[in-house]
Amino acid sequence: MPTTSGQTLLCSYRYDPLDRLDSYAQASAPNLLRFYCKSRLVTQIQGAMGHSIVRHDYYLLAQQQRHNLQIDTRLLATDQQCSVLRALDAKQTHSLVYTPYGQSLPANGIFSLLMFNGEQPDPQTGHYLLGNGYRVFNPVLMRFHGPDSLSPFGKGGLNAYAYCLGDPVNRVDPTGNASFNLNIANKMLSWLSRARKTIIAKNPETFQKLISGPAEMSQFKHVSYHGSSTKHAPSLTQGLDRQHSGKNGNQALGPGFYTTDVLDIAKRHADIAARNDNSTPVVFNVYVKDFHTFKPIKYDANDHTINGRIIMTGKPEYIQEGHTLLFPIGVYNKIKVQPFDNSVPGRLQPKPDPYQIRKTT
Secondary structure (H helix, E strand, O other): OOOOOOOOOOEEEEEEOOHHHHHHEEEEOOEEEEEEEEOOOEEEEEOOOOEEEEEEEEEEEEEEEEEEEEEEEEEEEEOOOOOEEEEEEOEEEEOOOOOOOOOOOOOOOOOEEEEEEEOOOOOOOOOOEEEHHHHEEEOOOOOOOOOOOOOOOOOOOOOOOOOOHOOOOOEEEEOOOEEEEEEHHHHHHHHHHHHHHHHHHHHHHHHHHHHOOOOHHHEEEEEEEEEEEEEOOHHHHOOOOOOOOOOOOOOOOOEEEEEEEOHHHHHHHHHHHHHHHHHOOEEEEEEOOOHOEEEOOOOOOOOOOOHHHHHOOOEEEEEEEEEEEOOOOOHHHHHEEEEEEOOOOOOOOOOOOOOHHHHHO
């Protein structure tokens, strides 16, 4: 990158095909490489120094630092927004405090790879590159350096440079594009968990039928996944109707209920839906009754008779293109949707993401 007279280039940034920041090129130090698991940073390597992050779902648990043959492991304590407050190593406990907008003056340098809201500060500026390098947030100025693409008429709010709509205590903005209220999201997840436990406690037989019962649910087969958000969870689990017809997407294969046989793809769609709805992502299992009787067909833009054929002949059909399975409105009565749960047996084995295969071979 060219520089003007009298200026020195300190650092340049490089991005991968998914627009994630994957390396820093520094003039006075080895290149810094970043590695992700889905959309979350898990490993960083710079020369002989390496850092790895251990997580459970959204929460940070520990950080491991490797330098040559020496390994230093630190346990991390965070708040509900995932800001690192303490780190415990073999010798002592390190503490860290922040202003509401994330400014911090840690003693003895930055001890944790991730800090405010579980994000990594830029090694040169101390700013936060939210959305894996999408947008720069300055905790000193308490604002973004660039405008929000969803402002002023979308979810970004009237002020295109404001962080978390001016409420950084209750809201988080991991993407740099649209913030959401963490308290509401946590309450919704807590409500879903309590509702599930209540159903199990009060109606164990009904719950068993929903997941693997010998009666009606024995005729259903788990065939795919659907990514959505907590906003649509109640309507999806109560039964599909015509409102679930891909209206929030581009309907590339026509109207119907869009699903996928790859779990990671469903998770990405759930993340997108959550950002659009300002809520929390949820992945659902899709069960189809008498799936062995369904006929897979290829998408034909000129075929407008699929629902009519299903009604007239009684022979169900579905469209399959790559990893997408589209169920037309005519078979909605044969579909049940339940939140994804790893603890329930009988799930599809997640198929590898084609992009991940290409990336690792």
